[in-house]
Amino acid sequence: MSKTPSYWIKAKKYLSKKDKVMSSLIKHYKSPSEKVLTSRKDIFFSLCKSIIGQQISVTAANSVFLKFKKKCKNKINAKTVNKLSPSQLKSCGLSRQKVKGIKSLAKQVLNKEFNSRLISKMSDEDAIVYLSKLRQIGRWSAEMILLFTYNRPNIWPVQDIGLLRAISKNYNKKYLPPESYVKYLNKRFSPYCSVATWYLWRSIDPEPIQY
Numbered sequence: 001m002s003k004t005p006s007y008w009i010k011a012k013k014y015l016s017k018k019d020k021v022m023s024s025l026i027k028h029y030k031s032p033s034e035k036v037l038t039s040r041k042d043i044f045f046s047l048c049k050s051i052i053g054q055q056i057s058v059t060a061a062n063s064v065f066l067k068f069k070k071k072c073k074n075k076i077n078a079k080t081v082n083k084l085s086p087s088q089l090k091s092c093g094l095s096r097q098k099v100k101g102i103k104s105l106a107k108q109v110l111n112k113e114f115n116s117r118l119i120s121k122m123s124d125e126d127a128i129v130y131l132s133k134l135r136q137i138g139r140w141s142a143e144m145i146l147l148f149t150y151n152r153p154n155i156w157p158v159q160d161i162g163l164l165r166a167i168s169k170n171y172n173k174k175y176l177p178p179e180s181y182v183k184y185l186n187k188r189f190s191p192y193c194s195v196a197t198w199y200l201w202r203s204i205d206p207e208p209i210q211y
Contacts, residue, residue: 004036004037005036005037005151005153007153007192007195008036008037008195010192011153011192011195012026012195014192015189015192015195015196015199018188018189019188019189019196021170021171022189022196022199025170025199025200025202025203026199029199029202036198037147037148037151037194037195037198041149042076042149043116043119043145043149044076044077044078044105044109044116045076046144046145046148046149047105047134047137047141047145048068048076048081048102048105049061049065050137050141050144050145051098051101051102051105051136051137051141052064052065052068052094052098052102053065054098054136054141060093063093064092064093064094067091067092067093068089068092068094071084071088071089071091071092072084078105078106078107078109078110079106079110081102081103081105081106082103082106082107082110086099086100086103089102089103097136098136100135100136101134101135101136101137102136104134104135104136105134105135105136108134114134118130119131119146119150120150124146124152124154124155127142127146127150127152128142128143128146131145131146139159140157140159140160143155143157143159143160144157147194147197151194152194153191153192153193153194153195154190154191154192154193154194155193155194155197156185156186156189156190156193156194156196156197157197158179158182158186160197162201162204162205163197163200163201164176164177164182165204166200166201166203166204167181167182167185167200169203169204170200170203171185
């Protein structure tokens with residue numbers, strides 16, 4: 001895991017001044033051992049984990065991922081995955097569609113159809129579009145990659161159920177919160193929506209989220 005993003009302290013000060021709820025959350029989750037947004041800086045690993053975790057519980061996803069990691073002999077990269085047969089991947093607990101997604105990803109990395117190095121030069125929206133071209137990767141998954149792998153500072157994943165639940169809980173809004181209010185918070189928290197998202201997530205889950 002990498003170190004805390006360079007903008008984190010500045011972002012906390014900014015958000016604390018802009019919003020009373022955010023100020024309270026930042027104070028509440030402040031400790032000497034504060035765990036914040038970190039990154040593995042390994043996009044292939046993160047994309048595989050994203051595909052595996054889709055539409056299943058966190059517990060189930062962790063179980064499948066551990067089997068997948070073991071099948072890869074702890075070397076989760078395009079070459080290793082490309083050598084695995086569909087039946088080997090299915091034996092980890094992966095659905096047929098997820099197997100196809102992971103196999104397709106490995107092939108696109110190896111034949112250079114997908115070049116992760118381009119992402120760092122792209123805007124958030126362009127990067128989301130680029131990532132969404134991958135099989136089994138939609139907008140939400142692309143946003144999680146930008147947030148957790150690239151530590152982009154201003155990601156506001158409005159399709160994320162956890163974020164919407166946290167907004168409802170902390171701002172006394174019905175669930176689902178009005179779209180207009182979610183957009184209002186987006187403007188209020190910019191350019192540090194990623195940090196606001198992280199603290200809102202913490203308010204409903206005591207364990208820091210990692211991807």
